[in-house]
């Protein structure tokens with residue numbers, strides 16, 4: 057005898073809502089599946105052609121029946137396709153996991169699905185309960201101190217940042233009217249990807265990449281490869297202590313979200329103290345909508361990712377304005393979405409306003 061009651065038979069609408077929630081609950085499974093695909097370089101092996109799961113298992117030295125199940129899951133989330141049973145191709149989304157793609161996100165996927173991220177995120181509950189950084193709770197230090205002691209992961213982190221930066225740098229170089237001459241200082245400039253795009257577009261400009269010693273480790277190679285070593289200096293330092301003086305334009309991209317308000321203000325005060333009164337500061341990063349909505353889900357994810365990983369946060373335009381005004385700057389303009397998904401805030405020292 058069936059024990060189903062009329063209340064248990066859900067309407068199609070209810071079933072769809074149920075499926076929508078279940079799919080979201082499975083988000084972490086999607087991330088794990090893409091992370092393993094990136095680690096195994098499956099997209100490089102499939103390339104523009106098609107490969108069977110037998111071939112892929114042999115080349116990756118994996119267990120074929122399990123690999124095939126992983127590949128089918130990648131099909132289910134739109135990363136791969138299975139045109140005939142057991143044979144796999146990449147979709148346009150999945151092609152971005154190829155290392156040779158100019159807009160590759162392979163290292164980005166490997167980093168964000170790396171155990172330091174996944175383990176920290178498994179302590180999200182701790183962050184929400186205490187307000188503390190999950191990363192520090194798990195690893196016993198801040199992420200940048202930890203990366204300074206773990207060269208291989210630090211290199212992967214810098215590569216992941218540069219995969220994101222390469223695209224937004226191109227968009228910023230095209231969208232912002234950079235001066236033809238002078239010196240651009242990129243604070244927290246990592247491996248120099250952003251300055252490479254800017255100096256490439258403006259042959260009369262000079263640059264300084266400024267970051268921590270581990271942050272700038274790959275910058276000399278990036279600049280030499282782009283033929284820019286003679287126009288761009290690499291300087292290691294700490295932006296809480298000082299930043300290079302004498303620049304005309306100071307860029308600080310994807311940095312403030314790493315820090316809480318006290319630290320973010322401290323970085324701005326260091327900039328204010330060292331940059332000439334005639335210089336301009338460009339903050340490039342996410343600007344959150346004043347109230348949450350579904351228009352920019354990645355921005356809200358990066359916000360909570362910062363809560364877990366660095367103790368930082370994303371900010372709204374009014375929060376940025378308040379922070380800049382308190383630290384001696386005047387906001388000249390806010391270009392929402394001027395660099396792809398990122399916005400550009402232009403500020404000048406208040407005395408120059």
Ligand SMILES: C[S@@+](CC[C@H](N)C(=O)[O-])C[C@H]1O[C@@H](n2cnc3c(N)ncnc32)[C@H](O)[C@@H]1O
Nearest residue numbers: 217221244245246267268271293294295309310
């Ligand atoms: C999220 S990454 C952004 C890198 C780069 N601007 C980009 O958009 O790809 C933040 C950068 O801040 C650097 N950083 C962290 N602490 C720093 C410090 N005290 N002084 C200088 N740079 C620092 C990190 O090494 C890292 O390169």
